[in-house]
Amino acid sequence: MEQSIFILILPLLSFLVLALAGKKMPHKLAGTIGTLSLAATAILACATAAEYFAAGRNGAAQFTDIMPYNIAWLPLNDTLSIDMGILLSPISAMMLIVITVISLMVHIYSLGYMKGERGFQRYYAFLSLFTFSMLGLVVATNIFQMYIFWELVGVSSYLLIGFYYTKPAAIAASKKAFIVTRFADLFFLIGILIYGYYTGTFSFTPTETAIAAAGTVLPTALMLMFIGGAGKSAMFPLHIWLPDAMEGPTPVSALIHAATMVVAGVYLVARMFPLFVVHAPEVLHAIAYIGAFTALYAAVVACVQTDIKRVLAFSTISQIAFMMVALGVCTSTDPHEGGLGYMASMFHLFTHAMFKGLLFLGAGAIIHAVHSNEKNHMGGLRKYMPITHITFLIACLAIAGIPPFSGFFSKDEIITACYGFSTPMGLFMSGVAAMTAFYMFRLYYLIFWGKSHYAEQVELYKAGKIVEEPHKPHEAPAAMTIPLVFLAAVTCVAGFIPFGEFVSSNGEAYTIHLDSTIAINSTLLAIGGILLATVMYATGNSRITRVVNVVMHEPIKAAYHRFYLDEVWLFITKKVIFNCISRPIAWFDRNVVDASLDLMARAAQRLGTLVRPLQSGNIQTYCIYFLSGALAIMLVLLYIY
């Protein structure tokens, strides 16, 4: 396992090389360096994970945590220190595979997508930085190391969202993402400090005495940590940054805002899972309810958005909420007795990363072809982009939960776990899953079916109504379709991975068995959602859609504006916080703190003005002073003697 350190070093090196020398490199070289180092990282990560899963079991047939490296980086006192190291456990090994594979796909894809773009080298440098930080986050040996990399991930996300720094919308989006997640991270930090102060350790697995010492403070600390996770994972009401983050380049959205960074919150809860489930079950259930509400909210909003990336963004929020719910409904660490959700959540994280990455990369190919994010500029694209069409369809089927695609298996486990928790929760999540199927196929039909926007434009052009000849949509280059095909293949087979063998709540092997009633019901619900979408959107502008649009005009408008939550936040920040807190503080700062310093400065200045004429540079004047001084001394001496 000693090679695991190179998983971190390689992306860091490639970041340093690209960031320091990138400007002088040709685009191709920079892209090759980034992609090759990432490919090496991916191979190393997969090898490490394979080695771990092959040799990780202890005598009781459980996977245990292995730390190939752990050094005390910053000793705070005799007992408490911040360590840096590498921790291999089933979930970190799984995350290593997910991150490096998706990141590699995005690197390859970007060779085509970002071709000729200004700042190509900068883009690859940031991608490497992000991959490094994300890998550091998942292999963290303690909560503080996790927090450090957590912030690094946040800053690389900020840099990549704001990649097109000449676009005001991108700048605003990057600032929003940074501020919102940073705001949530404040709670995370407070939680970590409380945790470290009371238990005397930053470890994920404190000893029993440490936990006893923390006592009733532990749930509070865990709740605060969860708020940090909720910020990164876009849980309601801190989700507002994620849809805006789609201003970044699309491959970045695929990597950061769909597959890897946004599941950091889920990963955090999974990391602290033994503590949550034993010592703070009420917090865990609160997470489940927050997740369930977020899932519904995001699904409703996703049903009416017109920007395809926003639809995907809201579907991401909804799917992450599924994972949170699955973790939240756990009641014990035994996978057979209420601990199923842990495995289900991690399984869904794995499959979701693959098919959501695929969906975003597909969306990127579409945007690349039609030069627009709006659904109105698409339609009928299946003729022009066959590969994108097929892969996108596979991903849609997977996210909708149709067997045999991967999403079906993982989502089914989540819903089984929900039913195990309570029947209302199970029914609720089944309903949201059906909505998932509906909005994903609405998106699919709007993009690939219906009347072709291009054909319409061509007719208008021929009739002389528009001057410019329309741009014909074309299939993406090979650099972009290869990742699509690869991820589609993974999506097709990932469901058959015996995931429970590797990851389960107590480390023992758990055999996934499908509950036939739940499986059939959820499949039927998904098919129902798809059928509804087919009826409403397959032909373009059906009568039902028009009727629905008229009848449901107000709710649709509200959902389109995301139920005005952004406005609520703006009201809170701009009106309440600015006026009640910031302005008095600013007044105090300006009129008391600054003013006292200003006073000193001004006094010194006055004094300076006063004595400045003394030093005129005029020797005769000096002589007068000299003479008067000499006379004065003489008079004084005369007076004394």
Place this chain on the structure above:
Amino acid sequence: MTIPAEYMLILSAVLFFIGVFGFFTRRNLVSLLICTELMLNAVDINFAVFNAYCHPDRLEGYIFSLFGIGVAAAETAVAIAIIINVYRNVHSIHIKRLKNLKH
């Protein structure tokens, strides 16, 4: 009848302060030079007077006066040479114009 020493000392003080006044107020290099001479001569008178009145049997004061006169002559020669060179370079011997070395 001997002249009281005070008279000579007053003469020398008046001479000295005429020199000081001129030195502070005049802006012409030659005038300044003349003023310096006045001050030096006042000092020479003081030397001679104190020698004559306090230690009539000794000669150091007279010698110092002569020495002072010699130094003054040498100094004047040097100063005049500088002034001539200044005039050649600046085309003026007005003190306000001599700022090149200040900055």
